[in-house]
Amino acid sequence: MSRVIRMEPLTAKAFAPFGDVLEVSGAPDKIINQGLCGRYHDRATLDFADGRSGISLFDAEPRSLPMRLEMVERHPEGSQAFVPMSQEPFLVIVAPDEGGVPGVPRAFLTAQGQGVNYHRGTWHGVLTPLAAPGLFAVVDRIGAGANLEEHWFDAPFEVTR
Numbered sequence: 001m002s003r004v005i006r007m008e009p010l011t012a013k014a015f016a017p018f019g020d021v022l023e024v025s026g027a028p029d030k031i032i033n034q035g036l037c038g039r040y041h042d043r044a045t046l047d048f049a050d051g052r053s054g055i056s057l058f059d060a061e062p063r064s065l066p067m068r069l070e071m072v073e074r075h076p077e078g079s080q081a082f083v084p085m086s087q088e089p090f091l092v093i094v095a096p097d098e099g100g101v102p103g104v105p106r107a108f109l110t111a112q113g114q115g116v117n118y119h120r121g122t123w124h125g126v127l128t129p130l131a132a133p134g135l136f137a138v139v140d141r142i143g144a145g146a147n148l149e150e151h152w153f154d155a156p157f158e159v160t161r
């Protein structure tokens with residue numbers, strides 16, 4: 001099996017098994033604020049067990065390509081959304097669950113302004129900006145107990161354009 005993962009453009013359709021894509025696409029669901037704002041309403045499903053939702057800010061170091069992928073993680077107790085606070089594209093890595101362990105990962109490159117919301121329990125790579133500033137608002141579960149499961153691959157993958 002090839003250990004090379006080529007990036008794909010992020011689309012809502014391709015990402016649907018893993019989560020929601022946050023983007024201003026098509027006509028807004030509502031026009032608000034005296035006609036001066038389009039509201040793209042309720043575009044991601046938040047899902048938290050035994051806790052509450054919170055908003056945190058992440059300031060992450062940019063990575064360079066090709067990138068060595070050694071690990072993915074998942075949050076069994078909650079979804080996790082990453083909303084970029086810059087217009088820089090970032091790398092989104094996900095993997096299907098195959099009996100409790102991740103299958104072959106997929107790598108998506110966001111377009112400017114796209115964010116993602118990982119569904120609860122989705123295997124994903126950690127936040128991976130590709131250019132500074134790596135500033136993101138993160139909506140995820142705030143609560144007690146472990147909400148992080150890591151899987152370290154037997155051999156690394158190489159993520160490339």
Ligand SMILES: NC(=O)N[C@@H](O)C(=O)O
Binds near residue numbers: 073080126
């Ligand atoms: N650990 C943490 O807060 N961040 C990760 O979950 C991540 O997906 O980056």
Ligand code: NI
Binds near residue numbers: 126
């Ligand atoms: Ni995470």
